[in-house]
Amino acid sequence: QSALTQPASVSGSPGQSITISCTGTSSDVGGYNYVSWYQQHPGKAPKLMIYDVSNRPSGVSNRFSGSKSGNTASLTISGLQAEDEADYYCSSYTSSSTYVFGTGTKVTVV
Amino acid sequence: QVQLQESGPGLVKPSETLSLTCTVSGGSISSYYWSWIRQPPGKGLEWIGYIYYSGSANYNPSLKSRVTISVDTSKNQFSLKLSSVTAADTAVYYCARGSYGSGPWGQGTLVTVSS
Numbered sequence: 197q198s199a200l201t202q203p204a205s206v207s208g209s210p211g212q213s214i215t216i217s218c219t220g221t222s223s224d225v226g227g228y229n230y231v232s233w234y235q236q237h238p239g240k241a242p243k244l245m246i247y248d249v250s251n252r253p254s255g256v257s258n259r260f261s262g263s264k265s266g267n268t269a270s271l272t273i274s275g276l277q278a279e280d281e282a283d284y285y286c287s288s289y290t291s292s293s294t295y296v297f298g299t300g301t302k303v304t305v306v
Numbered sequence: 307q308v309q310l311q312e313s314g315p316g317l318v319k320p321s322e323t324l325s326l327t328c329t330v331s332g333g334s335i336s337s338y339y340w341s342w343i344r345q346p347p348g349k350g351l352e353w354i355g356y357i358y359y360s361g362s363a364n365y366n367p368s369l370k371s372r373v374t375i376s377v378d379t380s381k382n383q384f385s386l387k388l389s390s391v392t393a394a395d396t397a398v399y400y401c402a403r404g405s406y407g408s409g410p411w412g413q414g415t416l417v418t419v420s421s
Contacts, residue, residue: 197366232407241400241402242400242407244409287353292367293364294365294366295353295356297351297352
């Protein structure tokens, strides 16, 4: 299974909104509503931010939202804050009953 | 709250078997899926596989021939074995609750493959 495709980096100014894309195939992203997004700060374990395409776990800021169209899922961070600077990974369930991660996106708050 | 802790050797020789254990505290291992995920230094995440508390497991196709994940409900632990390791298996290995790592996660443990 091939990793899902994400942009290597995305940047934005404080207060702005940014969107990270995650492109797969009909055998993963496009075929199931089981896309998750993770935030990872340097030296830390990843933290789940979105599950099942658009659901936020308890405690995650409502500035984070997820969506999907066809084979591409997206994570939007609104009202960008300095603490949002981190690496972000998407993940999807696949037709083989396995999971695959995205290539990762570094978010920089400039 | 539930906490996970990985344990095992930090250095493994090429061609040998990497063995890690994840101990779950603050809650029962029963009724959940549990997963292993790894991250080579400076690189992205790779899903290794998951196991249900009953023992049924599923693995990344690219690692399937070398991976075994098992569970010991009496000890509230689950384990990872990866055989015939090479330098490419050097990574931080994370254990997590959930089939896709919904959380919580362990802090991760660095395993280096080197002679």
